[in-house]
Amino acid sequence: MNHVLTVSHLTGTIAGQQVVEDVSFEVPATGVTAVLGRNGVGKTSTIKAILGLINRSGEVTLEGRRIVHMHTHRIVQLGVGYVPEDREVFTGLTVAENISLAVRQRSPRLDFVRELFPEVVVERAQQRAGTLSGGQQQMVSLARALVNDNKLLLVDEPTKGLAPKIVDEVADVLREAAKTVPVVLVEQNLKVIDLLAERVVVIDAGRVVHTGPARELLDDPERIQQLLGVHGEAAA
Amino acid sequence: MSTFILLLITGLGLGALYFLVASGLSLIYGLMGVLNFAHGSFLTLSAFAGWEVGRRIGLDTLTGFLVAILVGAIVAALTEFLLIRPLYERHIEQVLVTVGLSLATVALFEGIWGPDPINIQRMPWLIETTTIAGAPVPNSVFIAIGAAVLVLIGLLVFLRKTRYGLIIRAGVENRSMVTALGIDVRRAFTLVFTIGGIAAGIGGVLASNYFGYVSPLMGGSLLIFAFIVTVIGGLGSLAGAAVASILVAVLQQFTNYYWGYGDLIVVLLLAVVLLVRPQGLLGRKAA
Secondary structure: OOEEEEEEEEEEEEOOEEEEEEEEEEEEOOOEEEEEOOOOOOHHHHHHHHHOOOEEEEEEEEOOEEOOOOOHHHHHHOOEEEEOOOOOOOOOOEHHHHHHHHOOOOOOOHHHHHHHOHHHHHOOOOOEHHHOOHHHHHHHHHHHHHOOOOOEEEEEOOOOOOOHHHHHHHHHHHHHHOOOOOEEEEOOOHHHHHHHOOEEEEEEOOEEEEEEEHHHHHOOHHHHHHHHOOOHHHHO | OHHHHHHHHHHHHHHHHHHHHHHHHHHHHHHHOOOOOOHHHHHHHHHHHHHHHHHHHOOOOOHHHHHHHHHHHHHHHHHHHHHHHHHOOOHHHHHHHHHHHHHHHHHHHHHHHOOOOEEOOOOHHHHOEEEEOOEEEEHHHHHHHHHHHHHHHHHHHHHHHOHHHHHHHHHHHOHHHHHOOOOOHHHHHHHHHHHHHHHHHHHHHHHHHHHOEEOOOHHHHHHHHHHHHHHHHOOOOHHHHHHHHHHHHHHHHHHHHHOOOHHHHHHHHHHHHHHHOOOOOOOOOOO
């Protein structure tokens, strides 16, 4: 199987404290790979370590190319889209400015993101992003990643704190995006995992403790309880 | 009435000089989190460069002024590239480097030009006065005010209308997210330092014409008030720096004239602002 991303023995530190201990997994060139785990086990830190947003060591390759020594901006320029936890839109900039800032190719996919998010990207283009609701900010954050052609999307807890209706909309967008680009999705919501993910990587205490097909894990409530500390029925 | 007008307009002139220094400081702090203590040295070196060129090829050309701006820009860019960039994300070390550079350059300037202020020959028109409502105001004051207004407009247009301006505005808010969008924020760092150097270069020539001398300590003494202005205005806020420059300089000018405690009143104002509104007049509240 072709892998777009290979992570081997990745470690990461924040302010001298090790938050990613020894993470290894592979991301196939298609579909959604979900990264799961309890709160605070190092899921977000793993994504940040892959992107070079925190100090890291180990090995990370994108389409066979070693990227662990590269600056974050170089990794992103290679074709990695990033949707951070908590959106991180630029609240003082307008929606249009947020998206314009993210454009890194000559022919950005502006029509695509306008079609996906007409209520935000078109109707609220000149509104400051800081005045948008959480769901609308998430749309801006997703639009920033999707306005470029990517080889890989790293999406960190996109449904966190959103209303159920908006969660469904975000899941629809990710399902659409995943048709053309592989996605690494950090997510707590098992319903979303059930809708989108083909594979799962479970992290605990900064290490990978389980990898495999998503269906297999979701069909095993006892394993879910053991690995994630939640009842498997949550996926239903 | 004429005294009031004179104090007001010369206060605005002094505020213009503060703004020319504070604008660079504010942008650099806003984007990079670096308090640049070497900023005064950019101003001093530019002032000496402008003076040296002016006295050699004549006062009636703009060459000295342009050389001063160029020197400010180049020295600032080199400082960022050679000294600040290797210490990326190490803010304490960055501050220490700029403090060290500031001390070393003052000693260097004293070695080259001597420790005492050197009175400069100015274009006659700059020394002449224009009477406004009975107050004879030196023309150099109007030049300083005009230059500061042009720099403010230029910076606002740059920040609002250009891609690099957009990057800087976004970087002031969330630098790591700018990087995560595939943008080399280090280029913006160099650019911001260079812009600060240009403003300091303009400030250097105008300050030497405003005060009538150049001195190795000129930049340092302006820098102290520029820091105060930057904090009162709100670290990282250009508009805040402009408002605070006027407020501080006019207050200082009036207090100096009537009571002689101009510097003290500025420090008291700083203390009041820090107590009542720690983020500054137009700064953002820390999360």
